[in-house]
Amino acid sequence: xxxxxxxxxxxxxxxxxxxxxxxxxxxxxxxxxxxxxxxxxxxxxxxxxxxxxxxxxxxxxxxxxxxxxxxxxxxxxxxxxxxxxxxxxxxxxxxxxxxxxxxxxxxxxxxxxxxxxxxxxxxxxxxxxxxxxxxxxxxxxxxxxxxxxxxxxxxxxxxxxxxxxxxxxxxxxxxxxxxxxxxxxxxxxxxxxxxxxxxxxxxxxxxxxxxxxxxxxxxxxxxxxxxxxxxxxxxxxxxxxxxxxxxxxxxxxxxxxxxxxxxxxxxxxxxxxxxxxxxxxxxxxxxxxxxxxxxxxxxxxxxxxxxxxxxxxxxxxxxxxxxxxxxxxxxxxxxxxxxxxxxxxxxxxxxxxxxxxxxxxxxxxxxxxxxxxxxxxxxxxxxxxxxxxxxxxxxxxxxxxxxxxxxxxxxxxxxxxxxxxxxxxxxxxxxxxxxxxxxxxxxxxxxxxxxxxxxxxxxxxxxxxxxxxxxxxxxxxxxxxxxxxxxxxxxxxxxxxxxxxxxxxxxxxxxxxxxxxxxxxxxxxxxxxxxxxxxxxxxxxxxxxxxxxxxxxxxxxxxxxxxxxxxxxx
Amino acid sequence: xxxxxxxxxxxxxxxxxxxxxxxxxxxxxxxxxxxxxxxxxxxxxxxxxxxxxxxxxxxxxxxxxxxxxxxxxxxxxxxxxxxxxxxxxxxxxxxxxxxxxxxxxxxxxxxxxxxxxxxxxxxxxxxxxxxxxxxxxxxxxxxxxxxxxxxxxxxxxxxxxxxxxxxxxxxxxxxxxxxxxxxxxxxxxxxxxxxxxxxxxxx
Numbered sequence: 001x002x003x004x005x006x007x008x009x010x011x012x013x014x015x016x017x018x019x020x021x022x023x024x025x026x027x028x029x030x031x032x033x034x035x036x037x038x039x040x041x042x043x044x045x046x047x048x049x050x051x052x053x054x055x056x057x058x059x060x061x062x063x064x065x066x067x068x069x070x071x072x073x074x075x076x077x078x079x080x081x082x083x084x085x086x087x088x089x090x091x092x093x094x095x096x097x098x099x100x101x102x103x104x105x106x107x108x109x110x111x112x113x114x115x116x117x118x119x120x121x122x123x124x125x126x127x128x129x130x131x132x133x134x135x136x137x138x139x140x141x142x143x144x145x146x147x148x149x150x151x152x153x154x155x156x157x158x159x160x161x162x163x164x165x166x167x168x169x170x171x172x173x174x175x176x177x178x179x180x181x182x183x184x185x186x187x188x189x190x191x192x193x194x195x196x197x198x199x200x201x202x203x204x205x206x207x208x209x210x211x212x213x214x215x216x217x218x219x220x221x222x223x224x225x226x227x228x229x230x231x232x233x234x235x236x237x238x239x240x241x242x243x244x245x246x247x248x249x250x251x252x253x254x255x256x257x258x259x260x261x262x263x264x265x266x267x268x269x270x271x272x273x274x275x276x277x278x279x280x281x282x283x284x285x286x287x288x289x290x291x292x293x294x295x296x297x298x299x300x301x302x303x304x305x306x307x308x309x310x311x312x313x314x315x316x317x318x319x320x321x322x323x324x325x326x327x328x329x330x331x332x333x334x335x336x337x338x339x340x341x342x343x344x345x346x347x348x349x350x351x352x353x354x355x356x357x358x359x360x361x362x363x364x365x366x367x368x369x370x371x372x373x374x375x376x377x378x379x380x381x382x383x384x385x386x387x388x389x390x391x392x393x394x395x396x397x398x399x400x401x402x403x404x405x406x407x408x409x410x411x412x413x414x415x416x417x418x419x420x421x422x423x424x425x426x427x428x429x430x431x432x433x434x435x436x437x438x439x440x441x442x443x444x445x446x447x448x449x450x451x452x453x454x455x456x457x458x459x460x461x462x463x464x465x466x467x468x469x470x471x472x473x474x475x476x477x478x479x480x481x482x483x484x485x486x487x488x489x490x491x492x493x494x495x496x497x498x499x500x501x502x503x504x505x506x507x508x509x510x511x512x513x514x515x516x517x518x519x520x521x522x523x524x525x526x527x528x529x530x531x532x533x534x535x536x537x538x539x540x541x542x543x544x545x546x547x548x549x550x551x552x553x554x555x556x557x558x559x560x561x562x563x564x565x566x567x568x569x570x
Numbered sequence: 571x572x573x574x575x576x577x578x579x580x581x582x583x584x585x586x587x588x589x590x591x592x593x594x595x596x597x598x599x600x601x602x603x604x605x606x607x608x609x610x611x612x613x614x615x616x617x618x619x620x621x622x623x624x625x626x627x628x629x630x631x632x633x634x635x636x637x638x639x640x641x642x643x644x645x646x647x648x649x650x651x652x653x654x655x656x657x658x659x660x661x662x663x664x665x666x667x668x669x670x671x672x673x674x675x676x677x678x679x680x681x682x683x684x685x686x687x688x689x690x691x692x693x694x695x696x697x698x699x700x701x702x703x704x705x706x707x708x709x710x711x712x713x714x715x716x717x718x719x720x721x722x723x724x725x726x727x728x729x730x731x732x733x734x735x736x737x738x739x740x741x742x743x744x745x746x747x748x749x750x751x752x753x754x755x756x757x758x759x760x761x762x763x764x765x766x767x768x769x770x771x772x773x
């Protein structure tokens with residue numbers, strides 16, 4: 001049976017010349033109903049960037065509240081604003097951004113004509129968009145954890161559940177694509193690094209998101225129909241869902257971004273990926289973090305005792321849930337360094353590389369910070385995972401903003417294939433550096449403030465909010481929170497500027513200077529660079545056959561010549 | 571044939587067929603479903619352990635409300651029904667592979683009847699137990715867990731109907747959907763076995 005979409009909407013030309021209004025509506029209808037994975041992926045990524053920008057602005061406003069007693073927001077709105085910020089950066093921001101990039105690019109990288117189950121991918125997008133919108137509306141009307149309007153609390157849970165189902169459905173299409181739609185000759189060992197990381201990330205989401213959904217089912221029924229006894233009532237909603245909005249669970253959403261960064265190094269340094277199989281294993285080890293998410297683990301208490309039983313009980317899950325992902329991200333960075341050393345000639349440092357490598361470094365720092373957070377003697381988080389300092393928020397921001405930078409790098413890198421334009425390096429590289437500065441400023445001061453015992457976490461009640469805003473006992477809290485809010489502002493500015501830059505190239509004409517005349521402007525190694533820019537609706541004009549992991553690299557370096565990509569020309 | 575009269579180039583090759591896409595997709599859905607059911611059962615066990623020693627207000631309570639009687643016959647019959655359903659789903663695969671249209675239709679029809687029987691038995695358990703959803707801590711947990719399992723069976727019933735339409739509507743040779751359908755029911759049976767043991771046996 002085949003479930004490949006035939007793109008019938010692109011097959012025939014419209015008779016006559018439509019008016020501007022008709023063309024607009026036809027264009028909108030084409031975008032909102034298209035089963036072309038490149039359009040679905042860009043819809044996901046576009047809305048993800050939009051929500052991430054809004055969440056960064058909320059982070060800025062909350063930073064102002066924490067820095068001094070400015071009281072910009074009404075006291076009654078603070079509880080929902082804190083939740084909007086945390087739900088926004090995770091379920092509204094990085095999750096759809098990373099997943100959207102995977103949807104848009106992975107089938108191209110596999111030499112496939114379409115994503116598996118394209119209608120399911122589109123349905124997943126609308127489920128996520130509708131669910132997240134409902135959650136925002138509910139939070140805006142006194143819903144969410146600790147909310148005063150019971151109906152809006154229910155709506156918040158229902159919306160969150162719908163959004164999670166949507167993400168899960170789309171993750172399923174990505175994983176199925178990698179497993180079933182690879183071009184002839186593309187064995188799993190020849191799968192591009194980004195496609196591999198997308199597979200691991202999608203599997204991680206399929207493992208962790210249903211657990212979130214199960215919690216939401218319990219919370220909804222308990223709150224809507226039960227006596228709210230099991231889950232500590234409306235305030236318990238926050239504590240039961242906090243793990244899904246924090247490290248280590250959010251590392252799952254950073255996996256495609258790790259693949260983007262890993263893919264950039266061989267391209268920039270014009271070399272084959274060193275120890276390709278080991279790189280696959282390293283990325284997979286980062287994916288182990290999904291187990292921490294699935295078991296709802298914040299921390300493992302590692303305590304030494306005389307018979308060793310207590311130590312083993314804490315040390316084994318610590319090594320598995322935290323140690324292995326840390327080993328994986330370290331391995332990814334070391335292998336990237338190895339590839340750099342094996343480079344041929346002068347490296348080509350372009351915008352996607354700068355975005356990708358900076359993002360990878362921040363994600364690595366976030367995973368390292370998660371490991372530090374688990375050292376319970378530092379008292380950055382209580383052993384039972386119920387009390388937090390802002391260190392936890394800092395570590396989460398390192399992962400989320402780092403992954404967002406790398407994902408933006410991926411959009412810039414594959415822009416020629418997605419909409420036929422090259423995003424100019426001259427404008428994009430400074431924005432990458434600005435985003436890096438924003439990420440560092442947003443996260444590092446919170447890590448420091450965590451050591452100074454400034455309280456953090458996702459509040460579930462007005463009392464929690466009061467504790468979070470009370471920084472009177474923390475030396476230098478005002479300065480640290482001010483630095484953090486500046487970082488959020490810089491990050492928001494970066495995303496808006498990059499989105500504007502991409503929009504400018506997207507709406508430009510074919511005669512513009514940024515038009516991708518060269519089908520492979522970055523010297524990419526993988527099979528998608530062999531198709532035209534932009535890629536046609538069915539991705540390739542011919543059936544691609546692959547005989548190497550880096551077919552375009554082979555072609556340009558004349559090693560296996562035309563055996564690496566073969567096609568029966570149409 | 572001389573070179574001068576050689577035929578023009580062959581038309582482009584067809585796109586390669588996806589490799590067992592529906593089967594793999596169903597398997598991934600089963601993985602996600604396992605995490606859903608497993609996660610919910612884990613929370614059930616966690617809360618039960620809490621209530622074994624103390625109630626919400628510190629009082630000693632029974633882990634299972636005394637006033638409720640579980641109809642073990644019905645819950646056991648549900649277990650046998652869903653495993654029996656797997657037999658018929660596998661029969662549909664066997665008949666489909668042999669191109670036997672009549673037996674494929676019969677097997678899928680019986681599968682659907684068994685799924686309906688499961689739903690009926692679940693409704694019977696609910697009606698006989700008369701658990702109040704707003705009763706202490708047990709009601710919400712009970713209906714969330716058993717309701718999720720019921721939704722899984724309803725989804726399987728829809729899958730059976732779709733498989734029947736496709737198999738009997740002239741696409742009997744495409745037996746992948748029958749294999750995927752059978753896989754789904756094997757997983758659903760395993761999931762219910764876990765639910766049955768935790769909810770109805772160990773209570």
